[in-house]
Amino acid sequence: MALVALGRATGRLFTEALEPTGLKPRHLGVLGRLRLGPLTQQSLADAVHTDPTQLVALLNELEAAELVSRRRDPDDRRRHIVELSSAGSRRLAEAERRVEQAEQRLLAGLTLSERGQFAQVLGMIVANTGITIDCDSVTDASVDIDTC
Amino acid sequence: MALVALGRATGRLFTEALEPTGLKPRHLGVLGRLRLGPLTQQSLADAVHTDPTQLVALLNELEAAELVSRRRDPDDRRRHIVELSSAGSRRLAEAERRVEQAEQRLLAGLTLSERGQFAQVLGMIVANTGITIDCDSVTDASVDIDTC
DNA sequence: TATTGTTATACTCTATAACTATA
DNA sequence: TATAGTTATAGAGTATAACAATA
Numbered sequence: 001m002a003l004v005a006l007g008r009a010t011g012r013l014f015t016e017a018l019e020p021t022g023l024k025p026r027h028l029g030v031l032g033r034l035r036l037g038p039l040t041q042q043s044l045a046d047a048v049h050t051d052p053t054q055l056v057a058l059l060n061e062l063e064a065a066e067l068v069s070r071r072r073d074p075d076d077r078r079r080h081i082v083e084l085s086s087a088g089s090r091r092l093a094e095a096e097r098r099v100e101q102a103e104q105r106l107l108a109g110l111t112l113s114e115r116g117q118f119a120q121v122l123g124m125i126v127a128n129t130g131i132t133i134d135c136d137s138v139t140d141a142s143v144d145i146d147t148c
Numbered sequence: 149m150a151l152v153a154l155g156r157a158t159g160r161l162f163t164e165a166l167e168p169t170g171l172k173p174r175h176l177g178v179l180g181r182l183r184l185g186p187l188t189q190q191s192l193a194d195a196v197h198t199d200p201t202q203l204v205a206l207l208n209e210l211e212a213a214e215l216v217s218r219r220r221d222p223d224d225r226r227r228h229i230v231e232l233s234s235a236g237s238r239r240l241a242e243a244e245r246r247v248e249q250a251e252q253r254l255l256a257g258l259t260l261s262e263r264g265q266f267a268q269v270l271g272m273i274v275a276n277t278g279i280t281i282d283c284d285s286v287t288d289a290s291v292d293i294d295t296c
Numbered sequence: 297t298a299t300t301g302t303t304a305t306a307c308t309c310t311a312t313a314a315c316t317a318t319a
Numbered sequence: 320t321a322t323a324g325t326t327a328t329a330g331a332g333t334a335t336a337a338c339a340a341t342a
Contacts, residue, residue, distance in 0.1 A: 001158060001162065001247075001251065002267075002270050002274070003154065003155055003158050003270065004155050004158050004159045004162065004173075005155075006151065006155060006270055006274060007152050007153075007154060007155010007156060007158070007159070008155060009274075010149060010151050010152050010155070011152045011155070014149065014152065025152075099149075103149060106273060107273065108276055109272050109273065109275070109276025110272060110273070110276075114269060114272075117265060117269065118266075119150075121258065121262060121265065121266045121269075122151065123150075124257050124258060124262075125154065125254060125255065125257065125258070126150070126154060126157075127257070128256055128257025128258075
Protein backbone atom coordinates (compact mmCIF):
# COMPACT_ATOMS: atom_id res chain seq x y z
CA MET A 1 0.00 0.00 0.00
CA ALA A 2 1.11 3.47 -0.86
CA LEU A 3 0.96 4.50 2.78
CA VAL A 4 3.80 2.14 3.64
CA ALA A 5 6.02 3.32 0.81
CA LEU A 6 5.32 6.96 1.57
CA GLY A 7 6.09 6.39 5.22
CA ARG A 8 9.44 4.87 4.32
CA ALA A 9 10.26 7.66 1.91
CA THR A 10 9.33 10.22 4.52
CA GLY A 11 11.53 8.47 7.05
CA ARG A 12 14.46 8.65 4.64
CA LEU A 13 13.71 12.32 4.02
CA PHE A 14 13.85 13.14 7.73
CA THR A 15 16.92 11.00 8.31
CA GLU A 16 18.74 12.83 5.54
CA ALA A 17 17.57 16.20 6.81
CA LEU A 18 19.06 15.33 10.20
CA GLU A 19 22.39 14.12 8.83
CA PRO A 20 24.21 17.46 9.21
CA THR A 21 23.36 17.44 12.91
CA GLY A 22 24.87 13.99 13.45
CA LEU A 23 21.57 12.84 14.91
CA LYS A 24 19.11 10.21 13.83
CA PRO A 25 15.35 10.38 14.30
CA ARG A 26 15.47 8.21 17.40
CA HIS A 27 17.96 10.57 19.05
CA LEU A 28 15.57 13.40 18.45
CA GLY A 29 12.79 11.59 20.24
CA VAL A 30 15.02 11.10 23.26
CA LEU A 31 16.27 14.68 23.34
CA GLY A 32 12.76 16.02 22.86
CA ARG A 33 11.50 14.06 25.82
CA LEU A 34 14.42 15.12 28.00
CA ARG A 35 13.60 18.76 27.32
CA LEU A 36 10.60 18.28 29.60
CA GLY A 37 12.95 17.35 32.42
CA PRO A 38 15.48 14.75 33.59
CA LEU A 39 14.38 11.14 33.72
CA THR A 40 15.49 7.73 34.78
CA GLN A 41 16.51 5.45 31.90
CA GLN A 42 13.57 3.17 32.52
CA SER A 43 11.00 5.94 32.47
CA LEU A 44 12.73 7.48 29.48
CA ALA A 45 12.50 4.17 27.63
CA ASP A 46 8.80 4.00 28.46
CA ALA A 47 8.26 7.61 27.43
CA VAL A 48 9.78 7.21 23.98
CA HIS A 49 8.50 3.64 23.53
CA THR A 50 11.97 2.27 23.05
CA ASP A 51 13.44 -0.96 24.33
CA PRO A 52 15.62 -0.09 27.38
CA THR A 53 18.30 -2.19 25.74
CA GLN A 54 18.37 -0.02 22.64
CA LEU A 55 18.18 3.14 24.69
CA VAL A 56 21.58 2.30 26.17
CA ALA A 57 23.27 2.63 22.77
CA LEU A 58 21.38 5.83 21.95
CA LEU A 59 22.40 7.38 25.25
CA ASN A 60 26.01 6.26 24.83
CA GLU A 61 26.15 8.19 21.57
CA LEU A 62 24.37 11.24 22.96
CA GLU A 63 26.59 11.23 26.03
CA ALA A 64 29.77 10.90 23.94
CA ALA A 65 28.61 13.98 22.03
CA GLU A 66 27.96 15.68 25.39
CA LEU A 67 24.34 16.32 24.51
CA VAL A 68 23.06 14.50 27.59
CA SER A 69 24.57 13.51 30.93
CA ARG A 70 24.03 10.36 32.98
CA ARG A 71 24.49 10.31 36.72
CA ARG A 72 23.61 7.89 39.50
CA ASP A 73 20.42 8.48 41.39
CA PRO A 74 21.57 8.91 45.03
CA ASP A 75 18.22 7.55 46.27
CA ASP A 76 18.62 4.30 44.35
CA ARG A 77 22.08 3.68 43.05
CA ARG A 78 20.84 1.23 40.41
CA ARG A 79 19.22 4.08 38.55
CA HIS A 80 20.74 6.53 36.12
CA ILE A 81 19.29 9.99 35.84
CA VAL A 82 19.54 11.32 32.32
CA GLU A 83 19.55 15.05 31.71
CA LEU A 84 19.70 17.27 28.64
CA SER A 85 22.81 19.47 28.48
CA SER A 86 22.72 23.01 27.17
CA ALA A 87 24.61 21.83 24.08
CA GLY A 88 21.97 19.14 23.72
CA SER A 89 19.27 21.74 23.95
CA ARG A 90 20.86 23.79 21.18
CA ARG A 91 21.42 20.73 18.99
CA LEU A 92 17.81 19.70 19.49
CA ALA A 93 16.60 23.12 18.36
CA GLU A 94 18.72 22.95 15.24
CA ALA A 95 17.54 19.43 14.45
CA GLU A 96 13.91 20.42 14.88
CA ARG A 97 14.43 23.33 12.53
CA ARG A 98 15.81 21.00 9.86
CA VAL A 99 12.99 18.51 10.31
CA GLU A 100 10.45 21.27 10.02
CA GLN A 101 12.04 22.43 6.78
CA ALA A 102 11.89 18.89 5.43
CA GLU A 103 8.25 18.70 6.42
CA GLN A 104 7.54 21.95 4.60
CA ARG A 105 9.07 20.46 1.45
CA LEU A 106 7.01 17.32 1.89
CA LEU A 107 3.73 19.19 2.23
CA ALA A 108 4.63 22.00 -0.17
CA GLY A 109 1.89 21.15 -2.65
CA LEU A 110 -0.92 21.12 -0.10
CA THR A 111 -3.08 23.98 1.04
CA LEU A 112 -3.49 24.63 4.72
CA SER A 113 -6.91 23.04 4.77
CA GLU A 114 -5.63 20.00 2.92
CA ARG A 115 -2.91 19.64 5.52
CA GLY A 116 -5.50 19.81 8.22
CA GLN A 117 -7.65 17.17 6.55
CA PHE A 118 -4.63 14.96 6.08
CA ALA A 119 -3.64 15.20 9.73
CA GLN A 120 -7.21 14.50 10.75
CA VAL A 121 -7.46 11.39 8.60
CA LEU A 122 -4.12 10.10 9.89
CA GLY A 123 -5.39 10.59 13.40
CA MET A 124 -8.66 8.84 12.64
CA ILE A 125 -6.91 5.84 11.16
CA VAL A 126 -4.74 5.55 14.22
CA ALA A 127 -7.66 6.04 16.57
CA ASN A 128 -10.03 3.65 14.79
CA THR A 129 -7.66 0.71 14.56
CA GLY A 130 -5.81 -1.26 17.17
CA ILE A 131 -2.56 0.07 15.78
CA THR A 132 0.09 0.80 18.35
CA ILE A 133 2.05 3.81 17.27
CA ASP A 134 5.50 4.71 18.52
CA CYS A 135 4.79 8.38 19.00
CA ASP A 136 2.40 10.59 20.80
CA SER A 137 1.07 13.63 19.02
CA VAL A 138 -0.37 11.83 16.04
CA THR A 139 -3.62 13.67 16.31
CA ASP A 140 -1.76 16.96 16.39
CA ALA A 141 -3.64 19.00 13.82
CA SER A 142 -0.49 20.53 12.38
CA VAL A 143 1.07 17.15 11.48
CA ASP A 144 3.89 18.54 13.50
CA ILE A 145 7.39 17.44 14.10
CA ASP A 146 7.13 14.41 16.28
CA THR A 147 9.90 12.44 14.66
CA CYS A 148 9.66 9.51 16.98
CA MET B 149 6.25 12.54 12.08
CA ALA B 150 3.09 10.53 12.43
CA LEU B 151 3.22 9.55 8.78
CA VAL B 152 6.38 7.54 9.33
CA ALA B 153 5.04 5.73 12.36
CA LEU B 154 1.73 5.00 10.67
CA GLY B 155 3.54 3.69 7.62
CA ARG B 156 5.54 1.31 9.80
CA ALA B 157 2.48 0.16 11.68
CA THR B 158 0.66 -0.40 8.42
CA GLY B 159 3.58 -2.41 7.11
CA ARG B 160 3.46 -4.62 10.18
CA LEU B 161 -0.30 -5.00 9.75
CA PHE B 162 0.10 -6.24 6.17
CA THR B 163 3.04 -8.45 7.02
CA GLU B 164 1.02 -10.12 9.75
CA ALA B 165 -2.01 -10.46 7.51
CA LEU B 166 0.18 -12.29 5.00
CA GLU B 167 1.77 -14.63 7.53
CA PRO B 168 -0.72 -17.50 7.04
CA THR B 169 0.17 -17.53 3.33
CA GLY B 170 3.90 -17.89 4.02
CA LEU B 171 4.50 -14.79 1.91
CA LYS B 172 5.96 -11.42 2.71
CA PRO B 173 4.95 -8.15 1.11
CA ARG B 174 7.88 -8.22 -1.29
CA HIS B 175 6.87 -11.66 -2.56
CA LEU B 176 3.46 -10.29 -3.32
CA GLY B 177 4.91 -7.53 -5.47
CA VAL B 178 6.84 -10.09 -7.48
CA LEU B 179 3.89 -12.47 -7.92
CA GLY B 180 1.62 -9.60 -8.84
CA ARG B 181 3.96 -8.45 -11.56
CA LEU B 182 4.37 -11.96 -12.93
CA ARG B 183 0.62 -12.30 -13.29
CA LEU B 184 0.93 -9.89 -16.23
CA GLY B 185 3.23 -12.38 -17.93
CA PRO B 186 6.64 -14.09 -17.70
CA LEU B 187 9.70 -11.89 -17.40
CA THR B 188 13.43 -12.00 -17.32
CA GLN B 189 14.94 -11.50 -13.86
CA GLN B 190 16.44 -8.18 -14.86
CA SER B 191 13.21 -6.76 -16.19
CA LEU B 192 11.37 -8.19 -13.20
CA ALA B 193 13.81 -6.45 -10.86
CA ASP B 194 13.23 -3.20 -12.72
CA ALA B 195 9.47 -3.68 -12.69
CA VAL B 196 9.23 -4.16 -8.93
CA HIS B 197 12.03 -1.68 -8.17
CA THR B 198 14.06 -4.29 -6.36
CA ASP B 199 17.78 -4.86 -6.42
CA PRO B 200 18.48 -7.84 -8.76
CA THR B 201 20.62 -9.21 -5.97
CA GLN B 202 17.73 -9.30 -3.53
CA LEU B 203 15.38 -10.64 -6.16
CA VAL B 204 17.49 -13.81 -6.31
CA ALA B 205 16.63 -14.71 -2.73
CA LEU B 206 12.96 -13.86 -3.20
CA LEU B 207 12.77 -16.07 -6.29
CA ASN B 208 14.63 -18.91 -4.56
CA GLU B 209 11.94 -18.93 -1.91
CA LEU B 210 9.08 -18.63 -4.37
CA GLU B 211 10.56 -21.36 -6.54
CA ALA B 212 11.11 -23.67 -3.56
CA ALA B 213 7.41 -23.23 -2.78
CA GLU B 214 6.68 -23.95 -6.46
CA LEU B 215 4.86 -20.66 -6.88
CA VAL B 216 7.10 -19.57 -9.75
CA SER B 217 9.39 -21.36 -12.17
CA ARG B 218 12.76 -20.29 -13.58
CA ARG B 219 14.02 -21.56 -16.91
CA ARG B 220 16.83 -20.56 -19.24
CA ASP B 221 16.02 -18.28 -22.12
CA PRO B 222 16.99 -20.31 -25.22
CA ASP B 223 17.74 -17.10 -27.11
CA ASP B 224 20.27 -15.92 -24.51
CA ARG B 225 21.32 -18.61 -22.11
CA ARG B 226 22.49 -16.04 -19.56
CA ARG B 227 18.90 -15.07 -18.92
CA HIS B 228 16.32 -16.72 -16.72
CA ILE B 229 12.69 -16.49 -17.63
CA VAL B 230 10.48 -16.35 -14.55
CA GLU B 231 6.89 -17.47 -14.76
CA LEU B 232 3.98 -17.66 -12.35
CA SER B 233 2.73 -21.21 -11.70
CA SER B 234 -0.92 -22.01 -11.26
CA ALA B 235 -0.25 -22.65 -7.57
CA GLY B 236 1.43 -19.24 -7.47
CA SER B 237 -1.62 -17.70 -9.06
CA ARG B 238 -3.89 -19.20 -6.42
CA ARG B 239 -1.58 -18.21 -3.57
CA LEU B 240 -1.44 -14.68 -4.93
CA ALA B 241 -5.22 -14.46 -4.98
CA GLU B 242 -5.43 -15.63 -1.40
CA ALA B 243 -2.73 -13.19 -0.30
CA GLU B 244 -4.47 -10.30 -2.00
CA ARG B 245 -7.69 -11.22 -0.26
CA ARG B 246 -5.98 -11.10 3.11
CA VAL B 247 -4.29 -7.80 2.37
CA GLU B 248 -7.57 -6.32 1.27
CA GLN B 249 -9.19 -7.44 4.52
CA ALA B 250 -6.37 -5.82 6.49
CA GLU B 251 -6.85 -2.65 4.51
CA GLN B 252 -10.55 -2.67 5.29
CA ARG B 253 -9.72 -2.89 8.98
CA LEU B 254 -7.25 -0.06 8.63
CA LEU B 255 -9.71 2.25 6.93
CA ALA B 256 -12.76 1.02 8.82
CA GLY B 257 -13.46 4.34 10.49
CA LEU B 258 -13.40 6.37 7.30
CA THR B 259 -16.24 7.17 4.97
CA LEU B 260 -15.85 6.52 1.28
CA SER B 261 -15.27 10.17 0.55
CA GLU B 262 -12.69 10.41 3.31
CA ARG B 263 -10.87 7.47 1.80
CA GLY B 264 -10.90 9.20 -1.54
CA GLN B 265 -9.53 12.41 -0.04
CA PHE B 266 -6.86 10.48 1.77
CA ALA B 267 -5.72 8.68 -1.36
CA GLN B 268 -5.72 11.97 -3.23
CA VAL B 269 -3.58 13.71 -0.64
CA LEU B 270 -1.14 10.81 -0.54
CA GLY B 271 -0.87 11.03 -4.30
CA MET B 272 -0.33 14.79 -4.18
CA ILE B 273 2.43 14.50 -1.63
CA VAL B 274 4.18 11.94 -3.76
CA ALA B 275 3.66 13.94 -6.93
CA ASN B 276 4.70 17.29 -5.46
CA THR B 277 7.94 16.14 -3.90
CA GLY B 278 11.01 14.54 -5.37
CA ILE B 279 10.23 11.41 -3.40
CA THR B 280 11.04 8.18 -5.16
CA ILE B 281 8.48 5.60 -4.26
CA ASP B 282 8.91 1.86 -4.60
CA CYS B 283 5.51 1.22 -6.03
CA ASP B 284 3.37 2.31 -8.89
CA SER B 285 -0.28 2.91 -8.28
CA VAL B 286 0.12 5.46 -5.52
CA THR B 287 -2.40 7.77 -7.09
CA ASP B 288 -4.87 4.92 -7.33
CA ALA B 289 -8.03 6.47 -5.91
CA SER B 290 -8.96 3.35 -3.99
CA VAL B 291 -5.71 3.28 -2.00
CA ASP B 292 -5.64 -0.21 -3.34
CA ILE B 293 -3.52 -3.18 -2.59
CA ASP B 294 -0.17 -2.41 -4.07
CA THR B 295 1.86 -3.87 -1.27
CA CYS B 296 5.19 -3.20 -2.87
C1' DT C 297 14.64 -12.59 45.00
C1' DA C 298 13.63 -8.53 42.00
C1' DT C 299 15.10 -4.47 39.45
C1' DT C 300 18.32 -1.17 36.67
C1' DG C 301 21.29 -0.82 33.45
C1' DT C 302 24.46 -3.30 30.45
C1' DT C 303 26.42 -6.72 27.26
C1' DA C 304 26.09 -10.44 23.99
C1' DT C 305 23.73 -12.80 20.51
C1' DA C 306 21.02 -13.49 16.68
C1' DC C 307 17.95 -12.49 12.98
C1' DT C 308 16.15 -9.49 9.37
C1' DC C 309 16.99 -5.91 5.75
C1' DT C 310 19.69 -3.64 2.83
C1' DA C 311 23.77 -2.25 0.04
C1' DT C 312 28.06 -3.44 -2.20
C1' DA C 313 31.50 -5.96 -4.33
C1' DA C 314 33.20 -10.09 -6.30
C1' DC C 315 32.37 -14.31 -8.91
C1' DT C 316 30.37 -17.64 -13.00
C1' DA C 317 28.62 -18.46 -17.25
C1' DT C 318 27.42 -16.83 -21.17
C1' DA C 319 27.54 -13.32 -24.99
C1' DT D 320 34.81 -6.82 -22.85
C1' DA D 321 30.26 -6.65 -21.17
C1' DT D 322 25.94 -8.66 -19.27
C1' DA D 323 22.66 -11.91 -16.32
C1' DG D 324 22.46 -14.11 -12.50
C1' DT D 325 24.56 -15.52 -8.22
C1' DT D 326 27.22 -15.50 -3.92
C1' DA D 327 29.60 -13.35 -0.07
C1' DT D 328 30.15 -9.76 3.04
C1' DA D 329 29.20 -5.99 5.83
C1' DG D 330 26.17 -2.50 7.93
C1' DA D 331 21.99 -0.92 10.03
C1' DG D 332 17.86 -2.09 12.93
C1' DT D 333 15.54 -4.90 16.16
C1' DA D 334 14.43 -8.57 19.59
C1' DT D 335 15.92 -11.76 23.22
C1' DA D 336 18.60 -13.65 26.76
C1' DA D 337 22.15 -13.45 30.07
C1' DC D 338 24.88 -10.66 33.30
C1' DA D 339 26.62 -7.22 37.21
C1' DA D 340 25.42 -4.07 40.61
C1' DT D 341 22.15 -2.71 43.79
C1' DA D 342 17.84 -3.05 46.30
